[in-house]
Amino acid sequence: MNNVERLTILVWNEGVHEALNEPAHIGDMYPDGIHGAIAAGLRSHLPDADISTAVLATDDEHGLDEEVLAETDVLLWWGHKAHAEVSDAVVERIHRHVLGGMGLIVLHSGHFSKIFTKLLGTSCSLAWRNDGQRELVWTVKPSHPIAEGVDSPIVIPEQEMYGELFDIPDPDDLIFISSFAGGEVFRSGVTFTRGKGRIFYFSPGDQEYPVYHHPQIQRVLANGVRWAAQPGLDRAAPEVSHRPRGWYETPADLPAHRQSPPIMDEAVLR
Amino acid sequence: MNNVERLTILVWNEGVHEALNEPAHIGDMYPDGIHGAIAAGLRSHLPDADISTAVLATDDEHGLDEEVLAETDVLLWWGHKAHAEVSDAVVERIHRHVLGGMGLIVLHSGHFSKIFTKLLGTSCSLAWRNDGQRELVWTVKPSHPIAEGVDSPIVIPEQEMYGELFDIPDPDDLIFISSFAGGEVFRSGVTFTRGKGRIFYFSPGDQEYPVYHHPQIQRVLANGVRWAAQPGLDRAAPEVSHRPRGWYETPADLPAHRQSPPIMDEAVLR
């Protein structure tokens, strides 16, 4: 909306696979970490954005303190082995910011992250099999901004299989469906709204395969960031409860057929 | 809802493939026609229903006159070669009955039928390739009545491929997604509401393969009929326009804080 505003993007990664060299080729494949590769892809599409990274292993409060989140337009989340080590206080904070309007993009094994399951309310379980097979990502809602300029299908030569049943609520929009060489299908690109926040889940991107170097995957993520960002939004939480002025509380001198004031007391209305 | 009511089901088939013996084995595969096989499958699941069939080729008004439709709870539609030969007047009549609450189940190549495209408003185009390959039908909404007791996946050893992009509006519910041996995916089981009518589109079922003998396909169709039927419904069309009584037209002797009548003139309300 605000074309001159500079987006602030934060790519978060637990960073555990990188620290453990699991798999052994991860350092060669992603020398700057999974987060570094994601950030580099975003920078090529969003040259004017302010894109930074944070990891669980080395940052205070996981790099997600109040000040950071308050300035973040879109948070990308990659986690796998360390979901349980993300503190509940940080999860509550992220949750509050998403409801207030911060965009959230959850990637791959992040389906089991605390923040994703808290926002969705379901188990978020799925079927999986890691045989390094071909994934095809088909667009089924081509008018959605996240599908803009994206090939259908995207061909990922080798990837872990994620399959149905994916235990999520009905998404707002189903944008991508993947098939795998094993015959499985998966709703691999789905959006949700929670509070004022826009959420995009995108499944391609395992730690064993160089998926985040794929130009089409980078395009999807950049589209997702643009779609999820609401830079001009007031992040204040919705009021928990309030007693608004009733519309029947009409100045007595209004014509009877009106039943409502033509000019309202703005301060009372909010 | 009405457990004692006897459902009235009509299976409609253009009947052209059967008349032309295209393919040559259709008579051996479906000796009573595609409609006959569908009806037989429904009878095994719905022993108390009144299930009949009609075809384009031999019936007046295609077997779909006003009286027939008025008594039909659910209409199943199979067409392929003769979409253009279905008269516009009959399509208007079906359309009116669907909006009034008649259930409609559109099968396979019926995606291009006049009634389906008229109800959906889009081209309903799709990708296809007939190589007789394996289709897997995966359930993605297991709590939906149409998925009750259905295997996931249903395995169809040989079938025509229907693939995305399927140009339909977002469905009310996405129940099944298929994959094909060629790697394609398809939203193969979707529901829509139009007016008071419930619509189910289900893609498996080509004239070359014995899909309607498949026990799991028969179960899906029987579930679809149960879901789409509203036997107790008033079929009257919604009023095109009307001037309802306003709620502000309150008897003068009401307490001022009420702003509405406790007892309404029921006749005026509707």
Place this chain on the structure above:
Amino acid sequence: MNNVERLTILVWNEGVHEALNEPAHIGDMYPDGIHGAIAAGLRSHLPDADISTAVLATDDEHGLDEEVLAETDVLLWWGHKAHAEVSDAVVERIHRHVLGGMGLIVLHSGHFSKIFTKLLGTSCSLAWRNDGQRELVWTVKPSHPIAEGVDSPIVIPEQEMYGELFDIPDPDDLIFISSFAGGEVFRSGVTFTRGKGRIFYFSPGDQEYPVYHHPQIQRVLANGVRWAAQPGLDRAAPEVSHRPRGWYETPADLPAHRQSPPIMDEAVLR
């Protein structure tokens, strides 16, 4: 689905307003408690169902132990003053049963209950004003089973106002929208699916007004129970993760044109 099966329904109420005589007329209005009035209404519509009640104040584990929930087809929930006193362990248990397929109907101020906010993932906040004004409940999806035989609008002469913004995810189906004499609107009847469970939220029904004696409100609740119940369902939780057999792992002796096995090993498939 299973017409002979006897539904098991549990109406839960915190029971605090009744214990405190707040408001003073609650005992005259609901001599058997809010839960008693709801249960009586259900019995008039569902004579074959097994309908019982439980309250927070007097039952062990709030009357919601594992055995009770395992046999419950649909749980109705009324709470207001004591949300915080419902134990987290019981909430986890209900959550698991809903994901497994137990129906849940959340009433009025239950919008802030632990189980509802956990299932929905949002704040579930709303605007309110208790001036005892008229609520009109308009049907906007007349083909939904919950709207069957329901007047539009239902007229509730006196009720607390609940208004937008109602901070919930987009519902699966929006069935009712209410207006209030004060001019506010509210999505007063909405459904959600979480896991295999069907959830219905319905807002009319405050402790100050005799809303649960209203015949139309009783009909909506009975329709909701019928819709949410899945008596034949396997309640097992979805597997958290599993490695299904790949469809490419085909016995070598299959005919080449098949691309898939005609007979699958069922044990491996699940």
Place this chain on the structure above:
Amino acid sequence: MNNVERLTILVWNEGVHEALNEPAHIGDMYPDGIHGAIAAGLRSHLPDADISTAVLATDDEHGLDEEVLAETDVLLWWGHKAHAEVSDAVVERIHRHVLGGMGLIVLHSGHFSKIFTKLLGTSCSLAWRNDGQRELVWTVKPSHPIAEGVDSPIVIPEQEMYGELFDIPDPDDLIFISSFAGGEVFRSGVTFTRGKGRIFYFSPGDQEYPVYHHPQIQRVLANGVRWAAQPGLDRAAPEVSHRPRGWYETPADLPAHRQSPPIMDEAVLR
């Protein structure tokens, strides 16, 4: 998406009320016609857009020939008395362009226009009463781009009542719900996707009341235009049917840029 691209917007109005001076004050209220007022409002929000108008009464092909539509990013439609006079050929042309990706904003009594009912497939009937009463337009999806910066509620002192049941398919997004002094409610701001086209229906705006001069209504329409426009989109119609290459049919000599495995192992693909 394309920040430098200049949007091309066309405001269409049948222009009949203006020609007939019905109501008598329409010329004073809208000296440049309803279309002129809408265009002026858009210009104040979209200074870089190319905004023009067309009317049924004075233009060839209603001002909607192939060349005009091909260059239009978003078409706004106001009609009431002359729906039947819009030629079917023009409606087919608009329909094709919407499916191809042209945005469409349908206003007020345009709910009965040929193009809207054709795209939606339902009767689009509603309840109405023209008593010049207060309409309140409440936002129920604040994160939607069309709700950006919009007051909730928008207060329209005098307007025709449009009420439920509005016979439309479930919208993609429900953004606004209106209430009227008479107690009625209406889904007054809803979006649909048909093909690649984005459609926004917004009900405020009758010929008797100066609604299009209301700053908040102007903002909603400008937001709607921004949301519906897809300036970079390829407008080609989806292929009616096609036989795509199967992913198992990979010639070894495919160009590398095709993004598919250069050599597929057919056995693995199954």
